[in-house]
Amino acid sequence: MIEDRLLVWRFNRGDTAALCRIYEKHRDGLLKVAAALLSDKSGVEDVLHDVFVEFAQSTGRFRLKGSLKGYLAICVANRARDRNRTVRRRDSVNLDGVLPQRADANRPEHVAMSREFVAQLDTAMAELPDEQREVIVLHLQSRLRFREIARLQGISVNTAQSRYRYGLDKLRSSLNSEVRS
Amino acid sequence: MSESEKTERLVNAYLANLPTPDGAEVDGKVLAEALTAMQQAKSQRAADTSRITWRTIMTSRAGKLAAAAVIVAAVLSLTVFDGLTRSTWAMEDAIEALKDFRAVYLVGAFPGGTAEVWMRANETRTQSTDVVVKGSHGTITWTQDGSTYHYEPSQNTLYYEPALTLGMAEWLGPELLEMLSAADNAQTVRGKDPATGRDRVMLLCSLIDVHGAQSWIIEFDAASKLPVAMKQWPNLDRSGPPAFDAFKITYYEDLPDSVFDIRIPPQAKHVEKPLTIPEEAAGILSDPHDGISAEGMTQQEATEKVVRALYQAVIDQDLDGLKTISPLCRNWGDEFRHKIIFKPDQDNRIVEIVEVGPICRTGQSKLGPIVAVPTTVRLKNGKKVEEKMIVQFRTLGGQSSCVVHGIYGLPRQIE
Numbered sequence: 292m293i294e295d296r297l298l299v300w301r302f303n304r305g306d307t308a309a310l311c312r313i314y315e316k317h318r319d320g321l322l323k324v325a326a327a328l329l330s331d332k333s334g335v336e337d338v339l340h341d342v343f344v345e346f347a348q349s350t351g352r353f354r355l356k357g358s359l360k361g362y363l364a365i366c367v368a369n370r371a372r373d374r375n376r377t378v379r380r381r382d383s384v385n386l387d388g389v390l391p392q393r394a395d396a397n398r399p400e401h402v403a404m405s406r407e408f409v410a411q412l413d414t415a416m417a418e419l420p421d422e423q424r425e426v427i428v429l430h431l432q433s434r435l436r437f438r439e440i441a442r443l444q445g446i447s448v449n450t451a452q453s454r455y456r457y458g459l460d461k462l463r464s465s466l467n468s469e470v471r472s
Numbered sequence: 473m474s475e476s477e478k479t480e481r482l483v484n485a486y487l488a489n490l491p492t493p494d495g496a497e498v499d500g501k502v503l504a505e506a507l508t509a510m511q512q513a514k515s516q517r518a519a520d521t522s523r524i525t526w527r528t529i530m531t532s533r534a535g536k537l538a539a540a541a542v543i544v545a546a547v548l549s550l551t552v553f554d555g556l557t558r559s560t561w562a563m564e565d566a567i568e569a570l571k572d573f574r575a576v577y578l579v580g581a582f583p584g585g586t587a588e589v590w591m592r593a594n595e596t597r598t599q600s601t602d603v604v605v606k607g608s609h610g611t612i613t614w615t616q617d618g619s620t621y622h623y624e625p626s627q628n629t630l631y632y633e634p635a636l637t638l639g640m641a642e643w644l645g646p647e648l649l650e651m652l653s654a655a656d657n658a659q660t661v662r663g664k665d666p667a668t669g670r671d672r673v674m675l676l677c678s679l680i681d682v683h684g685a686q687s688w689i690i691e692f693d694a695a696s697k698l699p700v701a702m703k704q705w706p707n708l709d710r711s712g713p714p715a716f717d718a719f720k721i722t723y724y725e726d727l728p729d730s731v732f733d734i735r736i737p738p739q740a741k742h743v744e745k746p747l748t749i750p751e752e753a754a755g756i757l758s759d760p761h762d763g764i765s766a767e768g769m770t771q772q773e774a775t776e777k778v779v780r781a782l783y784q785a786v787i788d789q790d791l792d793g794l795k796t797i798s799p800l801c802r803n804w805g806d807e808f809r810h811k812i813i814f815k816p817d818q819d820n821r822i823v824e825i826v827e828v829g830p831i832c833r834t835g836q837s838k839l840g841p842i843v844a845v846p847t848t849v850r851l852k853n854g855k856k857v858e859e860k861m862i863v864q865f866r867t868l869g870g871q872s873s874c875v876v877h878g879i880y881g882l883p884r885q886i887e
Contacts, residue, residue: 294742296617296619296632296634297630297632297742299617300616300617300619300621303616303617304733304735305510305514306738307507307510307511308738310506310507310510311503311507314499314502314503314506318495318498318499318502319492319495322492322493322495322498323487323490323492325492326490326491326492327487327490332491335492335493336493336498336501336502339498339502340501340502340505340506343502343503343505343506344502344505344506344509345509346506347506347507347509347510347513348509348510348512348513349513350510350513350514351513351514354617355617355618356618356886408486409486409489409490412482412483412486413486413490416483416486427483428487431480431483431484431487432487436830438827438829438830448827456476459476459479459480459483462479462482462483463475463476463478463479466479466482
């Protein structure tokens with residue numbers, strides 16, 4: 292948090308090294324957020340590009356309220372939502388070939404989850420309303436508190452929590468029906 | 473494990489497994505273009521800045537415009553001028569004369585050196601937003617984006633604090649006048665300036681606030697009815713050398729952003745300034761009858777409860793409740809408390825507690841742990857303001873309890 296504030300301070304003074312550091316620090320997390328929210332996974336890089344270019348243009352006048360991680364994650368979520376509106380949601384999930392994948396075999400959860408189940412969850416996530424998916428991803432992936440999500444999205448904390456709860460319920464329901472069929 | 477927890481676990485695993493583009497490949501496209509965009513924005517901004525014109529007030533007026541001397545009193549929050557006289561004979565004219573000015577520059581002496589101070593108010597001129605203090609030994613203290621920074625060149629270290637702990641809680645204007653007229657324990661002394669022979673009126677005042685004991689002398693020119701000098705001491709009886717003695721003051725309609733654009737060596741160490749309260753506050757905060765019990769509660773729960781109780785007392789204009797929750801208030805006169813905190817007739821009085829946020833900072837005092845917590849409140853005029861409050865935890869007679877020490881930094885309007 293403190294490092295981010297100092298980075299923003301340097302960034303506002305035109306320090307390109309600060310922008311590089313901000314980018315390096317948040318890139319991977321934001322790519323995950325974009326990948327989880329976009330219907331068309333090929334747009335992940337474009338979303339990150341748009342967010343960082345716009346952020347870079349704000350040098351000298353950027354005002355940080357709350358966490359930088361939260362701010363950038365919300366920017367990604369907003370971009371992803373806009374993009375989803377213009378791109379028809381895919382009918383099927385293809386995890387092969389669309390993106391170069393980064394193997395992270397050291398993480399146990401990576402090994403534990405089958406590709407088939409990832410595909411099931413991917414489909415279930417894609418079927419969620421945008422606002423529910425966003426809260427789930429921002430809370431679980433970006434580790435944002437409901438309070439911060441609510442503030443950044445201009446909704447109440449209760450609304451954010453409800454969206455999260457309803458989203459999880461729908462996911463569970465989708466996965467259960469998938470298993471039964 | 474509940475069904476929700478199981479689903480959360482699955483989603484977490486899904487997110488961890490989610491394929492993403494290779495970072496190295498993304499960097500070439502995204503970062504390169506972002507850096508280009510930043511360079512272009514910098515060039516455009518530099519061009520815009522050079523076109524900014526601002527008018528400097530002629531120096532012949534500068535000597536009269538000394539009210540800003542109060543700025544060096546750091547953040548006095550709710551209590552800025554407690555102790556000033558009811559005699560506002562000079563202040564109305566002074567503030568009227570100063571109302572067109574949004575920025576100020578002053579030079580003064582402190583033990584061991586001198587300092588220059590630049591300060592600018594927010595757009596609505598309710599409080600300061602940008603402050604820079606440059607000491608003669610190269611130290612720089614400044615505010616930016618809601619934080620306060622202090623650079624110590626001898627250590628090549630930048631100390632950081634995520635709150636506005638330098639500046640004026642009330643900019644020169646009607647609210648400040650209201651404060652001055654509400655204070656009740658100051659003295660007014662008349663005399664002549666031995667250097668010029670001109671008549672002078674001096675206001676002597678003192679108080680204990682969130683920054684500890686402080687006292688001032690603010691000197692007005694009797695003819696112009698404008699303040700011309702100020703001294704501040706870190707005690708109640710103006711003993712010893714003043715902490716700051718302002719002797720040159722200049723006012724501006726505005727100042728360019730570059731004045732507040734501070735640069736320090738890139739290799740400087742960054743250190744978070746610890747959260748502290750003045751040592752003398754321990755005595756005031758150690759009465760077991762004050763505050764609320766924290767037994768069986770987490771720090772967050774107790775903090776939220778005591779802060780809510782404080783603001784509810786403010787909303788209800790419950791003076792006794794306020795004194796119990798925040799014992800430091802006992803140092804101030806009732807009329808002052810009424811006008812400055814309750815603000816019964818003003819649009820900027822607090823009418824609703826919107827949210828008490830999570831603890832954002834922690835520290836330690838002689839009494840025990842202290843925490844800072846942001847609170848969002850709504851004013852009668854509909855605006856929302858965030859104030860950070862410091863809460864003191866203590867264990868007295870084997871019982872855990874907490875009281876509100878006071879505000880941490882300047883409030884920030886957020887909506």
